[in-house]
Amino acid sequence: AASHAEQGGWDRPFAALAIAPFAAAALGWLAWRRAAAPLRRRVAKAEREAARLRLAASVFDASAEGILLVSPTGQILALNEAFGRMTGYRREELIGRNPRMLQSGRHDVAFYAAMWASLRTEGQWRGQLWDRRRDGSLFAALVTISAVHGADGALSHYVALFSDITEMRRRQDEVERLAFLDPLTGLANRRLLAERLSVAIRDAAATGRCAAVCMVDLDGFKAVNDAHGHAAGDAVLVASAQRLQGAVRSRDTVVRTGGDEFVIVLTALVDEAEALEVAQRVRAALTEPVALLSGCVTVGASLGLACYPRDGADVERLLRLSDDAMYRAKGQDRDRDRIVMAPAPP
Ligand SMILES: Nc1nc2c(ncn2[C@@H]2O[C@H](COP(=O)(O)OP(=O)(O)OP(=O)(O)O)[C@@H](O)[C@H]2O)c(=O)[nH]1
Structure with missing residues (x-):
């Protein structure tokens, strides 16, 4: 039993020495894990954000509705393909310009004043609009404009969705015209x-x-x-x-x-x-x-x-x-x- 105790007396420091590197490695790994956790969370968040943006971009591009992003100072920031098709303009011809360039002349000052008043007070405007294509022809659209605010509450940009209703309006106008004719x-x-x-x-x-x-x-x-x-x-x-x-x-x-x-x-x-x-x-x-x-x-x-x-x-x-x-x-x-x-x- 004594020799066993002696043996044990030798063994313990020896064993401690033997596992020290593993313990150090484990502690290091734990410390690294703790230090790396925020980084991993940031990476995961960035990946989720990237996936969200990819999804948003695919909706933006694939949408049959024309989409226009406009800065608070009235400059076109982005447009999707459908908006380009609807208006006949190329992207670079619209970016940085004021959407006013699309006005048809069919609406008076009061119409646009009411639109801006609604955007300011309600953060949204919805209505029918006649705009002008690049070739000078007019198109009718059902438009929803929403004000988008950032996390700080400040106005970030406006998003406008355009559904082309030109054909429907033409048919409506024709029905109305015929209703008033002998x-x-x-x-x-x-x-x-x-x-x-x-x-x-x-x-x-x-x-x-x-x-x-x-x-x-x-x-x-x-x-x-x-x-x-x-x-x-x-x-x-x-x-x-x-x-x-x-x-x-x-x-x-x-x-x-x-x-x-x-x-x-x-x-x-x-x-x-x-x-x-x-x-x-x-x-x-x-x-x-x-x-x-x-x-x-x-x-x-x-x-x-x-x-x-x-x-x-x-x-x-x-x-x-x-x-x-x-x-x-x-x-x-x-x-x-x-x-x-x-x-x-x-
Ligand atoms: N061809 C045709 N006849 C119509 C039309 N609408 C109404 N009429 C006819 O027009 C006639 C009008 O009658 P009246 O007002 O008496 O005609 P009028 O001979 O000029 O008589 P007065 O107005 O009293 O001078 C009627 O016989 C109606 O049937 C239509 O769209 N086409």
């Missing part, structure tokens, strides 16, 4: 009448001029239908529409309200006498013979006039007075000049 004659229909008349009254009020509404009804039209057929009647209506349009100025509006009835909104007249002159010109044009395949036909026309400001400033009132005047004209002898002015107010 399909047979291509004239404006009744739906435009009140609006055009109120604009004419407003313009006349602003310029100190006169506006007039002229009600027109063909005479003897039914007889054309009866004698020559409905298609011949249609041809007379189309010819009448062209003659009406030819007898007035382009700023006036000719409306077909139905059947053989038309209304003309006359704008920016010097006085009531000028309205009467236009009515005489219109009647002369309408009563010219119309050539049909089956021969020539002639229709008459009765016209009633009411004028702003003399007869009133209200759309309904002027329409009613001109209608009354037209019916009085119809009651006159056929060979008389069937044009009647609304009676001047007492």
Whole structure:
């Protein structure tokens, strides 16, 4: 047992010496691990950040929506391929420029002021925008602009997403246009009448001029239908529409309200006498013979006039007075000049 104890007395320092290098290495490794941990965390974070950026870049490039990054001072910082395709510009032609260069001229100052106000207060603006491509043509886009803030809360940049809706808008505009047109004659229909008349009254009020509404009804039209057929009647209506349009100025509006009835909104007249002159010109044009395949036909026309400001400033009132005047004209002898002015107010 003694020798064992002696042996043990020898062994322990020897064993300690033997494991010292391993212990030192282990301690060193632990120390290195502790020191390297923040570095490893930083590397892992950078890798995650790089992966996030790669993902963001792939979304940026692959997006079918045009994307524009703009600095707080209004310089284009970046754009994706879709935005280049949408506008026809190359990247280098837009970087550093102000997006103002894309403006179409279709929106007024108030439109852009409202956009900036919304960006300042809400941090976002969403709306439809007409912009101009490199080749000068216009495109419509549904646009969302968002203000992006950095970790410090300061404005970093704006991101604008553009969806091209040009085709949709064209189809919409066409549907709207057709909704306001009479399909047979291509004239404006009744739906435009009140609006055009109120604009004419407003313009006349602003310029100190006169506006007039002229009600027109063909005479003897039914007889054309009866004698020559409905298609011949249609041809007379189309010819009448062209003659009406030819007898007035382009700023006036000719409306077909139905059947053989038309209304003309006359704008920016010097006085009531000028309205009467236009009515005489219109009647002369309408009563010219119309050539049909089956021969020539002639229709008459009765016209009633009411004028702003003399007869009133209200759309309904002027329409009613001109209608009354037209019916009085119809009651006159056929060979008389069937044009009647609304009676001047007492
Ligand atoms: N061809 C054709 N006829 C139409 C159209 N719309 C209405 N009409 C016809 O036009 C005629 C209008 O009748 P009226 O107002 O009595 O015609 P009018 O002979 O000029 O009679 P007055 O207006 O009283 O002088 C009717 O026979 C309708 O059927 C249309 O789009 N095409």
